[in-house]
Amino acid sequence: MSSYIIEGGRKLEGEIEVSGSKNASLPILAATILNKGNTKLYNVPNIHDTKITQEILKYLGCKIKKNSDKIEINTKKVTKKEIPEHLMRQMRSTVILAGAILGRFNEVTFSYPGGCDIGSRPIDLHLAAFKFQKPSFLNSFSKLGVNISEDSGFITCKCDKIIGTNIDLDFPSVGATENIILASVYADGTTKITNAAMEPEIVDLAKCLNKMGAKIEGAGTNVIKITGVKKLNDVSYSVMPDRIEAGTLLCAVAITGGNVKLKNVIPEHINQILAKLEQIGCEIEIEKRNIYLKAPKKLKAVDIKTMPYPGFPTDMQSVFGAMLTIAKGNSIIIENIFENRFRYVNELKRMGAKVSVEGKIAILKGVRRLSGTTVESTDLRGGAALVIAGLAAKGTTIVRKIEYILRGYEGLDKKLNKLGAKIVVKEE
Ligand code: UD1
Numbered sequence: 001m002s003s004y005i006i007e008g009g010r011k012l013e014g015e016i017e018v019s020g021s022k023n024a025s026l027p028i029l030a031a032t033i034l035n036k037g038n039t040k041l042y043n044v045p046n047i048h049d050t051k052i053t054q055e056i057l058k059y060l061g062c063k064i065k066k067n068s069d070k071i072e073i074n075t076k077k078v079t080k081k082e083i084p085e086h087l088m089r090q091m092r093s094t095v096i097l098a099g100a101i102l103g104r105f106n107e108v109t110f111s112y113p114g115g116c117d118i119g120s121r122p123i124d125l126h127l128a129a130f131k132f133q134k135p136s137f138l139n140s141f142s143k144l145g146v147n148i149s150e151d152s153g154f155i156t157c158k159c160d161k162i163i164g165t166n167i168d169l170d171f172p173s174v175g176a177t178e179n180i181i182l183a184s185v186y187a188d189g190t191t192k193i194t195n196a197a198m199e200p201e202i203v204d205l206a207k208c209l210n211k212m213g214a215k216i217e218g219a220g221t222n223v224i225k226i227t228g229v230k231k232l233n234d235v236s237y238s239v240m241p242d243r244i245e246a247g248t249l250l251c252a253v254a255i256t257g258g259n260v261k262l263k264n265v266i267p268e269h270i271n272q273i274l275a276k277l278e279q280i281g282c283e284i285e286i287e288k289r290n291i292y293l294k295a296p297k298k299l300k301a302v303d304i305k306t307m308p309y310p311g312f313p314t315d316m317q318s319v320f321g322a323m324l325t326i327a328k329g330n331s332i333i334i335e336n337i338f339e340n341r342f343r344y345v346n347e348l349k350r351m352g353a354k355v356s357v358e359g360k361i362a363i364l365k366g367v368r369r370l371s372g373t374t375v376e377s378t379d380l381r382g383g384a385a386l387v388i389a390g391l392a393a394k395g396t397t398i399v400r401k402i403e404y405i406l407r408g409y410e411g412l413d414k415k416l417n418k419l420g421a422k423i424v425v426k427e428e
Helices: 022-031 048-060 092-105 124-130 174-184 200-212 243-255 267-279 314-324 344-350 380-392 412-418
Strands: 002-007 013-017 038-042 063-067 070-074 107-111 147-151 154-158 166-168 190-194 215-217 223-227 235-238 259-263 283-287 290-294 330-334 354-358 361-365 374-376 396-400 422-427
Touching: 002 380, 013 412, 022 038, 022 048, 022 092, 022 174, 022 200, 022 243, 048 063, 048 092, 092 107, 092 124, 092 174, 124 154, 124 174, 174 190, 174 200, 174 223, 200 215, 200 235, 243 259, 243 267, 243 290, 243 314, 243 380, 243 412, 267 283, 267 290, 314 330, 314 344, 314 361, 314 380, 344 354, 344 374, 344 380, 374 380, 380 396, 380 412, 412 422
Parallel strands: 013 259, 038 235, 166 190, 374 396
Antiparallel strands: 002 396, 002 422, 038 070, 063 070, 107 154, 147 154, 190 223, 215 223, 259 290, 283 290, 330 361, 354 361
């Protein structure tokens, strides 16, 4: 386990570029399995989660070539239809590969996925969508026609042919929406998802698949239609910028009272984040794919409620939480997506934050300043929150278990150092 050693109290200033999106890269890497040829991907961030996904692709039989920021994936020789348990456990998004393998071979075996402990994170919606139900006149909501069996923790999904159907999701799950899209690309007929997730990463996945020759309409709205096609073609595709990394970098600058030009952002993807940053007193200007932020001397309190997109993203909740510990006044955060996403709060309290948590509600009473101490990452975004807190704290903050942070942020320490932070990595 490694640590970041952060010398707090330095104002961040300058310009920095956002990397490619983790949450778009993962389903797009999975989508390459569907194209029985060559896919060139650009702007895939070099982080733990994309590396694990590529490890699984190689295990399945994909040939992968890397060249500066290009990844070329050839899936012609893929024959394996199962995902090994030790790789499956590395992160939750491995479950997305199931939809792609099922879509290509009409069969897949996998175990329950792992990932950050931020709540129970079941996969019932994914499985319910795949599940076999005999079509009947009364049952217009028959699912994709897949037989699902479970044996010693391994789930096998199998069918002769995936049949397009109507799927009404109980909750707009990002992963389940992506899995249904991936499983339906070669289906017989049309699959219609209602109450689909509307996240920009789903639009990016659909754009990449459509460029390959798939027929997906409505991505970005809550009704998505996938009409099965017979074959896909080779493509080059550049993954969208990471909106959560963009938000994290803006918060890092804001908590230090600094200013920044953030490059390679799609501003409309982070509308909610920008609105909250304005409410806490930051001045923001948008110029095409650049965002300029100038922070006030003292941040103001604000209330936050996480919601599915286009609401405020749960992935930004902890980072805002860290900022609000030193804002003027009291803030309330309501976490509506994951029940276990306040674990970072106990670490912030060690730094002097005044926060009380009751179920899905946190009440933050702004203090004048945090004090540096040793804290431990609890999950990916919780770890990033501790880094943000450390940037503004008095003295030195040691953030342990940065492996969590490395899952999802490409060179966070280097980017912040470029803006004037002083973060050193200590290997343990
Ligand atoms: C994705 C993102 C993650 C983000 C989350 C919500 C990726 C790789 N990860 O995760 O960063 O925090 O969206 O925006 O894109 N649920 C069920 N049953 C299911 C599936 C989900 O109950 O079968 C619940 C979850 O427990 C959670 C909620 O639905 O409470 C949202 O989960 P979901 O949208 O599926 O998130 P992920 O796709 O896991």
